[in-house]
Amino acid sequence: MVTPPDSITMDTQGSNVVLQDLKLRQINCELNPLTRSDGSALFTQGGTCVLTSMLGPVEVKSQNLNIEKAHVECIYRPKAGIPTIEDKLTETVIRDTCESALLTMLHPRTAIFIQIQELDDRCGIEACAINGACLALLIGGVPMKFTIAAVHCIVDKDDKVVLDPDHCEAIGKRASFVFVFDSLDKNLVTVHTSGRFRMGQFNDAECMSRAASQIIFNFYRRIISNFHNKSLLTADSKARNTEVESVVKSEQMDI
Amino acid sequence: MTEIVLPGDRICAAEELARSKKVILGPGLRRENEQVIACKPGRLHHKEPNTYWVDNHQQRYVPVKGEAVIGVVTAKAGDIYRVDIGAHDQASLSYLAFESATKKNRPDVNPGDILYGRLIVASRDLEPELVCVNSSGKKGKLGVLMDGFVMNCSLNLARLILRENCPLLRELTKEMPFEIAVGLNGRIWIKAKSQRETIALGNAILAAENASYEEMPKICENIGNILFS
Numbered sequence: 001m002v003t004p005p006d007s008i009t010m011d012t013q014g015s016n017v018v019l020q021d022l023k024l025r026q027i028n029c030e031l032n033p034l035t036r037s038d039g040s041a042l043f044t045q046g047g048t049c050v051l052t053s054m055l056g057p058v059e060v061k062s063q064n065l066n067i068e069k070a071h072v073e074c075i076y077r078p079k080a081g082i083p084t085i086e087d088k089l090t091e092t093v094i095r096d097t098c099e100s101a102l103l104t105m106l107h108p109r110t111a112i113f114i115q116i117q118e119l120d121d122r123c124g125i126e127a128c129a130i131n132g133a134c135l136a137l138l139i140g141g142v143p144m145k146f147t148i149a150a151v152h153c154i155v156d157k158d159d160k161v162v163l164d165p166d167h168c169e170a171i172g173k174r175a176s177f178v179f180v181f182d183s184l185d186k187n188l189v190t191v192h193t194s195g196r197f198r199m200g201q202f203n204d205a206e207c208m209s210r211a212a213s214q215i216i217f218n219f220y221r222r223i224i225s226n227f228h229n230k231s232l233l234t235a236d237s238k239a240r241n242t243e244v245e246s247v248v249k250s251e252q253m254d255i
Numbered sequence: 256m257t258e259i260v261l262p263g264d265r266i267c268a269a270e271e272l273a274r275s276k277k278v279i280l281g282p283g284l285r286r287e288n289e290q291v292i293a294c295k296p297g298r299l300h301h302k303e304p305n306t307y308w309v310d311n312h313q314q315r316y317v318p319v320k321g322e323a324v325i326g327v328v329t330a331k332a333g334d335i336y337r338v339d340i341g342a343h344d345q346a347s348l349s350y351l352a353f354e355s356a357t358k359k360n361r362p363d364v365n366p367g368d369i370l371y372g373r374l375i376v377a378s379r380d381l382e383p384e385l386v387c388v389n390s391s392g393k394k395g396k397l398g399v400l401m402d403g404f405v406m407n408c409s410l411n412l413a414r415l416i417l418r419e420n421c422p423l424l425r426e427l428t429k430e431m432p433f434e435i436a437v438g439l440n441g442r443i444w445i446k447a448k449s450q451r452e453t454i455a456l457g458n459a460i461l462a463a464e465n466a467s468y469e470e471m472p473k474i475c476e477n478i479g480n481i482l483f484s
Contacts, residue, residue: 037314038313038314038315039314054423055315056315056343057315058315058343059343059344060343067380085258101262103294106294107317107343107379108379108380109256109344109380110343110344113469135406138262138296139296139312140313140314140315141295141296141311141312141313141314141315142293142295142313143262143283143285143294144262144263144294144295145262145263145294146262146263147261147262147263177431182263183261183262183263184263187393199390211352220261221259221261224259224261224296225259228259228298228311228312251313
């Protein structure tokens with residue numbers, strides 16, 4: 001009775017993208033590793049790993065108070081040291097992306113906090129952080145319009161578009177893209193690019209990412225189903241940990 | 256009727272039913288023009304004849320009018336007490352909202368006290384407001400909770416315990432005598448004869464989160480056996 005999101009539709013006209021090429025690195029996730037936040041997720045894509053947590057709706061500072069909608073704030077912590085200017089940019093991108101997915105007008109005069117701790121960056125940390133943040137928001141149960149999936153893409157040194165590369169493939173990259181899609185019609189929510197590329201390459205990358213985002217949406221659905229079929233919020237930490245393990249094991253994904 | 260929905264999923268069954276009669280949409284669902292769309296992830300439930308809702312594992316309490324909650328008095332400010340109920344904002348509680356309280360006869364409530372109250376105002380634009388009396392001015396089960404122990408649990412567990420057909424409390428009473436107050440904001444107050452029994456009770460309740468109705472009597476029996484053997 002629930003209509004799943006539209007199946008993968010790909011416009012392959014004028015591009016040399018082959019469907020079989022769509023491979024993302026292995027995705028893994030552990031839900032609620034943190035006990036005191038309202039929702040948290042340990043999310044890995046290949047070697048890239050982030051720990052995300054969310055808090056909200058909670059009390060808001062008076063300078064951020066908005067009578068129309070909730071104030072959304074994102075805190076991004078790099079693996080070591082204090083956040084740099086670049087991290088601040090990432091933070092803003094994640095914040096704006098998440099805000100567009102959240103139904104902030106349902107909780108006016110409150111704040112929703114998203115914390116992201118980078119654990120390991122083997123390329124594609126921004127996409128990984130957005131996906132992790134989306135999972136944390138889902139677990140936290142704040143109302144959302146749709147789910148979001150971010151896919152990382154690069155133009156490598158041979159001028160080829162590569163989907164979700166690892167750090168070895170990304171050496172000498174000419175450009176990198178992060179595309180974020182919504183789960184309704186796979187519309188673009190966010191694009192973040194850097195480097196030099198041709199318009200054709202951009203279109204190829206977008207096309208591939210759009211098709212690949214379905215993998216992430218399927219993953220969300222599976223992990224949320226598992227979560228609700230077997231809740232992990234047990235008080236007994238021993239039982240909890242073994243359960244988490246089994247869930248994580250069953251969540252191994254070969255695409 | 257148990258399937259998992261994610262935000263953005265359309266609920267076609269509810270839309271179809273809406274063509275012939277009125278449909279009630281519970282938490283987690285909203286209407287956009289003619290479409291019914293889920294806005295929270297969780298299990299979709301349907302209750303005959305026409306109610307739909309999504310059951311999700313939210314941790315943070317969002318006040319709802321008419322719900323009974325457990326709060327901690329944080330401050331006394333003029334005519335009102337400020338009560339922390341775990342929501343985004345502190346609730347206010349008038350000192351006249353107690354049984355037989357008058358302007359001269361103030362209730363004895365101090366910061367740090369635990370209260371069991373009912374929300375009478377819970378709008379997204381207004382501060383939540385608590386009362387400790389029912390509509391006829393009697394305190395009923397509401398009011399200050401003396402002694403005992405308060406523990407936090409998930410909102411899901413609080414709702415589960417209060418469900419009519421849940422056997423947990425019925426089974427626990429067979430093992431030992433105790434008092435309990437369950438707030439829908441995910442706080443449970445328990446008072447048993449000894450600390451040992453309180454801890455055992457707390458563990459039994461928290462362990463029930465993942466148990467099915469059939470397993471609950473077993474958990475309770477186990478706790479009883481450990482305690483009194």
